[in-house]
Amino acid sequence: MPEFLQWAVHPFLLKGAWIAIEITAAAMVGALAIGLFLAAMRLSSSAALRGSAWVYIWFMRGTPLLLQLVFLYDVLPMLEIRLDNFTTAIIGFAIHESAFCAEYIRGAILSVNRNQSIAAAAHGMGPVLTLRRIILPQAMRVILPQTANTVINMLKSTSVASVIFVNELSFRAHQVAAQNFKYFTVLTAAGLIYLFMTSVLSIVQDWLERKYNTDLERGMGGNMLSGFWTWIEKRRAAKVGAVAPPEPETPVVPAVIGNPQLDPALIKSFVGSRGAEDDAAPFVVCRNVHKSYGQREVLSGVDFSIKRGEVVAILGPSGSGKSTLLRLINHLEHMDWGEITVDGKHVGYEKINNMLKPRRNLAKARAEARIGMVFQSFNLFDHLTALENVMEAPTQVYKEKPQHAEEVATKLLASIGLGGHLHHLPHRLSGGQQQRVAIARALAISPKLMLFDEPTSALDPELVGEVLTVMRRLAEAGMTMIVVTHEVRFARDVADRVVFMDGGEIVEDGPARQVIDNPQQERTRRFLRQVTQEEAEKTPGPA
Amino acid sequence: MAKLSQSLLGIAALGLAYVASSGTASAACDLKAKYPEFVGKPLKVGTTADSPPYNYRDAKDLDKITGLNADYFRAIGACLGMPVTFAVSDFAGLTSGVQAGHVDVAVSTIQYRPERAAAINFVVYMKGASGVVVRKDSKLKVTKMEDLCGLKGAAAVGGAQLASLEDLNKKGCAAKPIELTATPGGPGGPMLVQNKRADFYLGPATIQSFDMDLFKITYTQTSNLALGAIFAKTSTKLMEAFAAAMKTLQADGTEAALYKTYLMDPAVSLPAEIRTK
Structure with missing residues (x-):
């Protein structure tokens, strides 16, 4: 065996490599934990938290690791804090790298579409749950390569710890060379050991990236090592006698044209599962609701109410405050003034000295209110399949048993014509299919009230019909619904009432056919003329 | 000077084997x-x-850990009834390690300087003997240190040799200073010479410090710079005991035996002495 290979397996150097691995592994766990915490602080609404995190990062990034290690090891004993060299190395590397981790984790979190958090909040998920289940899994694509870089750099730079009597691989190689003068031989051996260790890390990185890559359908490859992983999976499957996963379908699943076959009984089971209290009493009540963004007043004293089982369509030009009103009803945003109750309760507010104050545990309040929401841009959780999207809130927020939640979700998706797409990620579905999944996701929490925020505005005309069909079935089943829409025909045919908003106030409110066919206000007439003209220019969907 | 050089080269010529002693205990101490x-x-x-x-x-x-210092310190430990353990760091970590109390004493051809003694205490016991190390095929002829002026030189950071070259640049080579590179110790300096990045390396004047297939020592000098072990300012009692043991080992011939074992010229020995400023 060549001499450099003999040194590459020499216990003295391998022990140094193991020390480097131990320090790196422990320090990286600490660095990522602290980094995540710091990133959250940097994104906090509290100026004190943001400032504290900034100062920490500024200091740790701005001073050399060597200095920090010496400080921990040699200065702290003056304060009667005496850490051993190994512990010092772990702590030193952890706190130093945490500053870098914090910044790239923060960047990764910011890179995730904000609508993902909004959708999670609308389904009763709290900030921590949202971070853990929704944001971080999607941010992993950005975090993983950076983390791999950091781990590999740290592994190779643990020799800095020689200043505090830690004898890892590089330092040991240097000392052996000082003793036997075989500088190149010994360093080549050390280099080989490093290459082996970093190769293992690269393979782990590749595996993790593959795991968190939402561009890949589950079970698909897609990069340099994909063949290797597929081979591993096939071998494993062969060993346990399992059937190999089916080959992935074509990249984009064709949209279902036509009306999905809905199971009215199933839909009814969701709609009717909540208490059937006094149907005559107002179910949603908005009183003198005000909301401003800075100097711009978006809602200026909105008053309206809807009854249980009623379908209300809110029409109005862009910027009239329709979507804001929906977000205030399920408390996705705080209102400035006024009062909103759903089923007789404030959503996330408590009265203190006759004033409404937001509750601390807003997520719990949203969950208790059971208000389903469907967004214009679908806002499906991009890293979860259609089935997982529908199961997410029931299992994570309402703590339903996964098996039960899966059965329900499967039935729901099948009932809206998506039984063949259970395991497809959102980006492999058409817009209409995504929106139907979003409706199923909202239905899965057994909502008392469904809010639709322009659910068809982002769809191609030929896909509008399939979504409206589902909504029509919901209305027929007795679901209480508030629908912000530009679909005048749908509003006329399906809604019990139409509310027309403009300039942050309700301009006209009445039975759907009356408001649409015989509007009393000029602003309503002007808007309807404009919308009707635009609809005529488009290819009409089968609403 | 010449005597020392001849002595070293003579020992090399004899081809004495490299000896790694497990320690020389003194019955008298x-x-x-x-x-x-x-x-x-x-x-x-x-x-x-x-x-x-x-x-x-x-x-x-x-x-x-072996070597003159290692065995010397083991003998001191045996004399004081203290089991000796070694902790290895790079040169920069020694002083702070002593000051913070992670180690009781540190040693590695550390040169005594008054400004260093302001922060740590010394027990000096050896003079800095330096050799000008060049490539085996080098034609460089050095008869005095000033012959190095204008050349590219290297020496270990923190060591006595670097200090002497810096001193030389201020005096004898002021007009044509040596282009100095401070290396982190170990084989770094000789490697600079081997790679022709430096004309010479000023290192310990002993053949065991270098690979004699690649290098030769072309000139040696014994400086008046004292080398010693360092202690924290707070551990005066231990330092006194250490110095006392060292004096005993110098007197009973243990030190001389160690010099012989490690092929070093006993002329570099200094009577053990505490220096606190």
Whole structure:
């Protein structure tokens, strides 16, 4: 065996490599934990938290690791804090790298579409749950390569710890060379050991990236090592006698044209599962609701109410405050003034000295209110399949048993014509299919009230019909619904009432056919003329 | 000077084998009764372990620290009834390691300087003997240190040799200074010479410090710079015991035997002396 290979397996150097691995592994766990915490602080609404995190990062990034290690090891004993060299190395590397981790984790979190958090909040998920289940899994694509870089750099730079009597691989190689003068031989051996260790890390990185890559359908490859992983999976499957996963379908699943076959009984089971209290009493009540963004007043004293089982369509030009009103009803945003109750309760507010104050545990309040929401841009959780999207809130927020939640979700998706797409990620579905999944996701929490925020505005005309069909079935089943829409025909045919908003106030409110066919206000007439003209220019969907 | 050089080269010519002693205990040195407070307590020694023949790793057991200093300190430990353990760091970590109390004493051809003694205490026991190390095929002829003026030189950071070259640049080579590179110790300096990045390396004047197939020592000098072990300012009692043991070992011939074992010229020995400023 060549001499450099003999040194590459020499216990003295391998022990140094193991020390480097131990320090790196422990320090990286600490660095990522602290980094995540710091990133959250940097994104906090509290100026004190943001400032504290900034100062920490500024200091740790701005001073050399060597200095920090010496400080921990040699200065702290003056304060009667005496850490051993190994512990010092772990702590030193952890706190130093945490500053870098914090910044790239923060960047990764910011890179995730904000609508993902909004959708999670609308389904009763709290900030921590949202971070853990929704944001971080999607941010992993950005975090993983950076983390791999950091781990590999740290592994190779643990020799800095020689200043505090830690004898890892590089330092040991240097000392052996000082003793036997075989500088190149010994360093080549050390280099080989490093290459082996970093190769293992690269393979782990590749595996993790593959795991968190939402561009890949589950079970698909897609990069340099994909063949290797597929081979591993096939071998494993062969060993346990399992059937190999089916080959992935074509990249984009064709949209279902036509009306999905809905199971009215199933839909009814969701709609009717909540208490059937006094149907005559107002179910949603908005009183003198005000909301401003800075100097711009978006809602200026909105008053309206809807009854249980009623379908209300809110029409109005862009910027009239329709979507804001929906977000205030399920408390996705705080209102400035006024009062909103759903089923007789404030959503996330408590009265203190006759004033409404937001509750601390807003997520719990949203969950208790059971208000389903469907967004214009679908806002499906991009890293979860259609089935997982529908199961997410029931299992994570309402703590339903996964098996039960899966059965329900499967039935729901099948009932809206998506039984063949259970395991497809959102980006492999058409817009209409995504929106139907979003409706199923909202239905899965057994909502008392469904809010639709322009659910068809982002769809191609030929896909509008399939979504409206589902909504029509919901209305027929007795679901209480508030629908912000530009679909005048749908509003006329399906809604019990139409509310027309403009300039942050309700301009006209009445039975759907009356408001649409015989509007009393000029602003309503002007808007309807404009919308009707635009609809005529488009290819009409089968609403 | 010439005598020292001849002596070293003569020893090399004899082809004496490299010797790694496991330690030379002295029967005569027993200060346990005089310093009972240290008996049984460990003596933690910080060292660099990259400077043969002073302190380096044993080729047969790389976990073991050997060399003149290592064996010398083991003998001192035996004299005081203190089991000796070694902790290895790079040169920069030694001083702070002593000051913070992670080790009791540190050694690695550390040069005494008054400004250093303001922060740490010394027990000096050796003069800095330096050799001008050049490539085997070098035509460089050095008869005095000033012959190095204008050349590219290297020496280990923190060591006596670098200080002497810096001193030379201020005086004898002021008009044509040596282009100096401070290396981190170990084989870094000789490698600079081997790679022709430096014309010479000023290192310990002992053949065991270098690979004689590649290098030669073309000139040696014994400086008046004193080398010693360093202690924290707070551990005066241990330092006194250490110095007392060292004096005993110098007197009973143990030190001389160690010099012989490690092929070093005993002329570089200094009477052990505490220096606190």
